[in-house]
Structure formats: structure tokens, C-alpha cells
Amino acid sequence: MKFAWVDERNGRSGIVAEPEEYDGVPWFNSLWLDASPESVHPDRIAVAAALAFGQYVETGLHFDRPVSVGVANAIRRFLGRPNLDISPVTYKQRLFATGSGRLVLGVDEPHMQQDNGFLAEWTSFLNVVRSDVFTGALYSSSGLTVASNAFLFEDLVRSGPSPRSLVGALPYLATACICAEWLASSALVVHCSEVAPLDAAGDAPASLRELLRATALSLFLEGAARGD
Amino acid sequence: MREEVDLSVVIGFRDWGTDRLTVALNSIRDAADGLNLEIVVSDYGSVDLESNRELLGSLPGVKYVGTECDGPWSRSRALNLGLANASGKVLVCTDADMIFTPGTFRRVFEVVASERNATVLIECRDLPVGWDHNAIRARGADWIEFDQVSTLRGRWGMGGMVAFSRATYVRTRGLDERMHTYGCEDIDFGERTQQAGNRIVWMDDPEVRMYHMWHPGSHDEASRTPEVRAAIEHNRAILYNDRSIARNLVNWGGRPVDAAPLVSVVIATRNRREFLADAIASVLAQTMSDFEIVVVDDGSREPYAQAIAEGFSDSRIRVHSLDHVGIAAARNEGTRLARGRYIAVLDDDDIMLPWRLERQVAAIHAGVHGSYGAYVNYDPVTGALTRFNEKNVSIASAYQSGGAPGHSTWMIERSLMLRIPYDEAIRTGEDNNLFLRMLRVGARFAHCAEFVAVRRTHAHQITKNDSRLHEAFATRNRYYLRFAAHRDARSEIESVGRAAEWVSPRGNDGIEELVGPYLPASENRMILRVAGLPTPELNALLSPELVACRVEPMFAESFALLFGATLSTLALIRSKHRHAEVEVVSAMEAHSAQPVPTLVALQHIDRVLDVHGPRPRILIAVEEVTIPFEDMVAQLAKSRRVWQADNIVTGGSSDTGGTGVIVEVESLRDGLAVIRDLRKAVPGTSYVFAQEARADDSLVNALSQGARS
16 A cells, blocks of 8 residues: 655645555545644654554555664554565664653543643643544644544544544554654553553553554553553 | 354355365365354256255255356356355355365454455465366365465456455445356456455465366366357456446345345435425335435424325335424434435435436445435426536535535435534534535545436525525535635635536436426326336236326336326336336327327337347337237238247237237338238228338338328
């Protein structure tokens, strides 16, 4: 499956997927944000593509910019396909921007704000709202509220705010990968009432953590046994 | 309690040797490795179905499905008939000459069951010449030897074995039953599962093997007879030209008994009793019968919807009543209650044209979430028809026009409408709002290139009554769409939208002819051509007030001439006899209320008959003398020139009291002789040569002038 990063004149940016020979045709072929990040690392775009479109990929993942070899291997392990063709691949990984804070992920939260105390560890928020209801984005020093069509990539139709399961959170993790550098964050915090599918330790699958770690992002599940 | 079946393996079959089939069946059983397996042998057209049923149906784990077939064999139809009777969670199609290594189907099942969107294939390996089922039975299953001597066919085609989920089968509606014999039906099906979201997974496991048993004709070019080559060309044309995902829209031989309808037509109604019956009738008149109608009564002062629905006596209609919650909420409730894959919207004061559902489903291809069409405004007072065409809708076109396609032309995936419902806070323009929201999130829609709806203009239209409020909401919807774009970008995108081309629907230059017969007060005369319904049953169904002339069939078709009420007549026939093929084929020029003479009726019928051979045709009728149709045929048979049953194309008695027949003759001179012979026995016989007569024109004129008296 071919992926391209697109910045549109109507205010949207995102990943557009084009199926290739044995790939399934995705229900929606583009993951949009109503914002245009200043900078997005190609590796994080690749990880976002794998999170949003991985279930349709059979042939391989082919990007418009080189992906580092470590991320390519992590994608193969995450999708459970060791022979997946990923290209182009570079052995020189571009450095990730330093991010020291936590990024709390929210979905359709009516009000998200982080009260960062003077000496406390800096925490930002990313509130992903539905782009069929809202248009545009609202950026502040403590976080970003952005409209996106990520809700269409959820496996389950939710009855309320925030994904109930980790599987449901994957499209929002994809948006977090895209926005993390813009929000100077390196640790993603997800609140889920159910963290299925679980590994043996009752935690997020190791392959998911590894996928994010390959792009210098950590994953914390609030309510789970332990973090990264 | 009956155990659930894990895997159903379906094999199409027709007189190809039960011995070889038995070897294949044994291999399949061994390959299931503990799964709860069902094998369905779909015998499509074997000479002795009963013997096959006795033999194969008695084998363990085998379900035998026998169907008569008097035409060319169709692998698509054979497999679909088997799939309709399969109960496994995972379905497999394979052929009667394939054998599998032990455990193969266990592995295949695990892939399909664990990954919801996978279509699984196995590369076929051909065993050498002479390694037929007898040789295999004699040697025993030496899989290592088979692997060494076989030839890998490679990843070509998809037919040797294909495995998929039940949901995939229903989504695609199986193999395309227009394809006959074999060739391309497997590739077409596999590609459509991809378009439906499935990955194509070629099993890459050394323990998974499929071998094709040699038999005479396996790779013999001589077996590709002209008929088979023609069938492959026919099938190939469908493969290359038809982009739709769902097939078998009008007739689906492989429809599972418990399958949900393909389309749910949702009609919200409130205090508009006078229009609802016409709206429902227009749905029942559809060429495609796989639908349900969900009527939501939004708190009408006096409930009428249930009584109107019951008057149609059709189990596909459901009525649900709400306290007055508003039209948006009523439509959302209709979506929630619906069971179909697609929601077709119909306003309660509008009419669907008979081809709407079929053409709209056929327009939905990969990456598209719904379809729409053009519509016609109809003023019942003046009779005026106004066309409303559409462009190919996109964000750019919406930037420029701000508008959505006509609401009564929408057909949208139910799953999308559940995720993005109508905004229940909006009192007007909720359709425009919804469509623009869908466009903005990336939904795509295809124009079906047809007029699909007739929109009645009247005093109680909501858009007429609240036009200022409607405009205000429409403006806000447009602002929502364009909000995030810079001003310069808006102009740029608008100009792209302005440059988009208008789609010209079928019948654009002849809207009255296209739409006229289906208008509620139409007095147009139409010819209905009906196949698959015995004439006495058709006669019993049709009201005498509607039918100007009925001509009884010689062969499998009946004709009826209708005076108005085409839509309600279609609704009646298609609702009660869903397998009858009904075609509206012609409008007659005369709009008079006078009875139609038999000869005039035959002229019109002759124009619509498909078969036009090289021989001239005569339309012969007797109007003033009552003669039973059988007697006329007997008289004709006495003529030396009309001695074969094939000479008589069709005919019968009409309600006007006349009797008519269409006859083919060898030449116009022969035709004249036939008339002269008939007139001796039946005075008052009149005739006309059919317009397709192939002869010297001067001879036609001379004979016509000389013979008429």
C-alpha cells in the first residue's frame, strides 16, 4: 500500500493510502487532521500509517519518504508479518526533536486543560474531536484540540467520549504520533476503560510499545498495571 | 443441540464422475483436522440428480444440493447455490478435482477466522498426465511424491480454492451469476472481495498444499470449444467493465435464507397521508426486490401509515411510530431500525423511478460510500417536468455550490449513517448539513448517471414553507465546510468546483418519455412484457380498468397493454411475484381513452420483441369476428407456408374482442398467400407487414395496396 503525506489548501493535512496488488481497499483511504503540523518526522508518519491502515496491508508499505530500518522492523512485528515489504528504507535515522513532556490523549472531551504547576512535570493534551461536528484546531501552550476523521477508523462505534479499548484507541494514537513533535512531547498517555488486547502481563502488547519506542515515544496506559 | 459448523467446503458439480469426486471429498475430510466440517456438493444440472443425491448425500459430512439446469453450465451459479445452503463460519469454494494435504483447511480456517478481512488462496499444483483419481487411490496419499512430480501453477487466477468469511459472501453477493460456463468468475469474485476491504492472502506454508488430479481434458486446448471461448469472452467483458462490488442484484440464486436485505428504504412521514401510498408503490415497483421499507411516522395527528402499509400486503414493509421528534430524529430512528447494508432515502411525497435501487447499487464501487442521481420536479397541476442534474460531487463542487444532491436520490452505507447521523437539533436543511459533513470527513459518492426520483411540488413542501430559515441553515452549512481554508484557498477550490462537468443522465433529452409513464396521474399507455408468470395469474392480478388489451402467449412471455397506472401495476406484479421478469418496453403514441384495436396492439408488441429473424413478419388480426386463438392457429397451420410452430412468434386474444397473431414467413409473396388462405376461412382478417420486413420496398407497397380491402 502506498502512503503519502498531504497538506491541503482547505486546511486539512494527513495520510492518504493507495492500495496495491493484494491489499484490501480501506473503508476510508485518508486520515485527516484539521491542522498542518510544523514538522512531522517521516518515521512517525509511517507508524501512524501502520496504526490506521495496517489491517488492509498485504503487499507492503511504501512511503513517499524513507523510513528508518528500525521502524520498518517494528512495523513488521506489530502487524505480525515478518516478510512485509517496506520501502524506501534508510539506515540513517533523522534525529527526533527532544520532547520531555507527557501528552495526554483525549477523544471528544468537552473540556480539556492541563494545570501544570510551577515545578511539576510538563503535561500537554491532545484532544481529538470529530471533524463532522467541528472544523479547525485550537492550539494553546498546554495542548491542542483538533478536528479529525480518526473516529471513522475506530473498530467500534463508541457510545461516549474516549475509546473503551486499546484497539479503539489506535487511530487516535496515530494522530498523537503526528502531533507529538508539535506539542514537544515524548510520552503518550491513554485513558482506556478496557486495555484489550492484552499481553500476558495485562498490559499493552509489546509490539505496540516497541512500535512507538522506535520513534522515541513512550506509551502509558492509565489504569493498566505499569507503563513503559 | 446442533453443533455450529466451522468450515463449509462448497464444490460445484455436473456429471464429472462421482468416483473422482469421492477421492476429493475424502481428501477434504482429512484436511479439516478436527474442525466441524460440512461439505456441500452443489450439483447443477447433472442428468440424474436423484441417483447423485442418493450416492453423495449418504456420504458422511456431505450435504447434497441438486438443481436442474437446462442452459449452459455456470460455475458461478453452481457455487452460489451451494453457498446459500452452507452454514459454516468460514466458507470455501473449490473444484471436484482437487485434493489437499492433511491439516490444510485447519490452517486456512485459522487465517480467515482470526483476520476478519482476509480472502485466502492456495497456489495450485498440477499432477502429471496419468495421475488421475484411480492412480492416486492406488498409490495412496504420498504427499512428498506429489510435491516432487507436480507442476506449480503459480499465483494465477483465484479459482482452485478460495476461502472467505460469511460476511464477505453477503457483502459481495457471491460470484456473478451472469457469468456462465467457467473463466474469470474466480478472479472477478476475488477482486470484489478486495474492493470490499479484504486482503488477498496466498497461503505461504509448506504444510499447505493443493493438487489438481489429472483427467482427460485437463489442459487440452481442444476442450476449449468455440462455446467455451465465447463464454470466457463474455465473462471477461464483465470482469473488465463492471466495477461494482455487489452483484446479482435482481436475482441472486445464492441468497442465504437468513440474509438481511441489501437496501433499506427509509421514509419519514408526518401528516401527509395523501402521498405515502404512491411513495411505497414506487419502491415495490423496483426492478430489484432485495429491499425492505422502513416507514417512520413522526407523530402524525391521525395515524395512517400502518393502514396504508397493510394495504400492500408485503412483508418487506415495516412501520414504526414516534412521538413528534422532528424529521432528523425520525430519519435517524429509521437508520437504526434498518437492516440493509445501504440506506436509500425517500421523502414521503416523492416517487422512485423503477430502476433506482438497482442502478444506484451498481454505481457503488471501491472507495465509494454511496451514490446519488438526478431528479425531476413534477408539478401535478400543470404537468410540468423540470430536470435537476448534478455534477460529480466533491468538496470542490460543494465549495462552489454549497448544495448536496437531491435528498430523495441518496443511497448511503448504513454504517456511515450510523456514525454520522442527521443533526437532530436542525429543523431544516438537515440533509444539506449531513451531506457536507460527510464530504468533509472524506466520504465519496458516485453519480449513477440516471434520473432516479420524481419530486412532487406542492403547497406542503417543507422547503417552500420555511425558505428563509432554510437559506440561513444552508449558509451556515457552507461556512462549516469552508471554515478552515484561507480566503485565497476558498476561491481556488471554488474555481475547481465550477469547472467540474455536469453528468448527463440517461434520458436527459427525452425526459417526458422516460419519466412520463410513471407519474401518478399518467394516462400513457405502456406495454408490459412479463416472463415467468403464467398468463392466468397475470390476468387475475391486473384490474380490467387498467388493462386496455391483453395478448396471451405462445411461448414464455405475456404482454399487457396498460392504460395508465404503470407504477402501481409494476408494484403489484413485482410485489406478488418477485421472480417474474417484468419489463416496461414501449409507450404507445395514442393517449386516447378508446379501446386499442388488436392490430395496433400487435404492432407495438412486435416492436419490442427481441427476435428479428431474416424473414418478413406479418401481424394478422381479426377484430369483428370472434374466433378463439387456438382456432386461428389451427387455420394457419393448414397453410402450406405456415407449417412449423416456429413460424408463429406470439399471439392471443385481447380484451377488445379481437384475436391476433404474429407470423414469420419466407417471403412477402408467401405472406400474401397466407392472408388469402386465412381469409377464406375467417372473413374480416386484416393484416399489416411488420416494419422490420426485409424486402424490396416496391414489392411491399404493391402487395400492401393490392391486398388491403
